[in-house]
Amino acid sequence: MKYEGNIYRPPSEAHSLLIQVTVSCSHNRCTFCNAYKGVKFRIKSREEILEDIIEAGQYSLHHPIKKIFLCDGDALIIPQKRLVEILEQIREHIRGVERVGVFGNVKSILRKSVDELKALKELGLGIVYLGVETGNDDLLQATHKGTTYEKTVEAGRRIKAAGINLSAMILLGIGGVEKSVPYALDTARILTDIDPDYVGALTLMVYPGTPLYDEYKAGRFVLPDTFDFLGELGVIFSNSNFTNCFFTSNHASNYLPIRARMPQDKEMTLAMIQRVIREADKKKLRPEYLRAF
Numbered sequence: 001m002k003y004e005g006n007i008y009r010p011p012s013e014a015h016s017l018l019i020q021v022t023v024s025c026s027h028n029r030c031t032f033c034n035a036y037k038g039v040k041f042r043i044k045s046r047e048e049i050l051e052d053i054i055e056a057g058q059y060s061l062h063h064p065i066k067k068i069f070l071c072d073g074d075a076l077i078i079p080q081k082r083l084v085e086i087l088e089q090i091r092e093h094i095r096g097v098e099r100v101g102v103f104g105n106v107k108s109i110l111r112k113s114v115d116e117l118k119a120l121k122e123l124g125l126g127i128v129y130l131g132v133e134t135g136n137d138d139l140l141q142a143t144h145k146g147t148t149y150e151k152t153v154e155a156g157r158r159i160k161a162a163g164i165n166l167s168a169m170i171l172l173g174i175g176g177v178e179k180s181v182p183y184a185l186d187t188a189r190i191l192t193d194i195d196p197d198y199v200g201a202l203t204l205m206v207y208p209g210t211p212l213y214d215e216y217k218a219g220r221f222v223l224p225d226t227f228d229f230l231g232e233l234g235v236i237f238s239n240s241n242f243t244n245c246f247f248t249s250n251h252a253s254n255y256l257p258i259r260a261r262m263p264q265d266k267e268m269t270l271a272m273i274q275r276v277i278r279e280a281d282k283k284k285l286r287p288e289y290l291r292a293f
C-alpha cells in the first residue's frame with residue numbers, strides 16, 4: 001500500500017485497512033486544523049488506487065479484510081461515478097469486506113443526493129464520519145468551517161436517510177473560554193437535531209502553524225482549562241437527546257475517555273463526569289504528554 005503525507009483515521013477504524021484515495025482535504029481551511037496544512041489536495045489516479053486495491057485483494061485471499069477506511073480528509077468529495085467505481089473494485093477484488101468508511105464534510109455530502117448516497121451504501125459504504133465540531137454559527141464562521149448549523153443538520157440527515165451510519169465528531173474547547181457556554185449548548189442542540197448513530201468527542205489542541213495558534217499566542221483565544229473541557233462535555237451530555245447513539249470520547253486528545261450508550265447510560269455517565277469535575281484530581285485523567293490530535 002502506498003501512502004502520501006499524514007494519514008488520519010477515527011479511533012474506531014483502528015483495525016481497518018486504510019486505502020488512500022485522496023491526498024489532503026479539499027477544504028483545508030479550518031483555523032484549528034493542522035492535519036493537511038500545506039498539502040495540495042488531489043484525488044489519486046485510477047491506476048494508483050487500483051494497484052492498492054489489487055494488493056489488498058492478494059492479502060485478503062488468506063486473511064479476509066472486514067473493514068476498510070478510505071483516506072484522506074474527505075473521500076466523499078470524489079465525484080459519484082468515480083466513487084462507485086472504487087467501491088465496485090473493492091467488492092470485486094477484496095475478500096470479506098463488511099464495511100467501508102470515509103470522512104465526509106458538509107460540502108461533500110450535500111453534493112450528493114439521497115439516491116446517490118443509497119447507491120454508495122449498496123456498494124458497501126457503511127459509515128460516514130462528519131466533522132460537526134459545534135452547532136454555534138458564530139464559531140463555525142470564525143473557524144472557517146465553511147458551513148452553517150442548518151447545512152450541517154441537512155448533511156447529517158441526508159446520510160441517515162440513505163441508511164448509512166453517521167458518526168458526528170465534535171470539538172471540545174473550540175469556543176475558548178469566552179464562548180464555552182454557547183459552544184456547549186449549541187453543540188448539544190445540533191447533535192439532538194441530527195440524532196447521529198455515533199458521537200465522537202475530541203478535545204482541542206492548539207498547534208503551531210494554524211491560524212488559531214496565532215490567535216492563542218496573541219492572547220485573543222484563551223484555552224479552557226482541563227476541567228472546563230470536561231464541564232463542556234457535561235453540558236453537552238445533559239442537554240442532548242438521542243434515539244439510539246453510542247457516545248464516546250476515546251480519541252487520544254481527550255482527558256477523560258467515556259463510552260456511553262444513549263439514552264440509557266445518560267444519567268450514569270453524566271454523574272461520573274460531574275464526579276470527576278468535583279474531585280478535580282488530574283491523576284484520574286489522561287496525562288498531558290499522552291494526548292495527541
Ligand code: SF4
Pocket residue numbers: 025026027028029030033034035036073105131
Ligand atoms: S477539520 Fe476536516 S474539513 Fe477542516 S481542514 Fe481539517 S480535515 Fe479539512
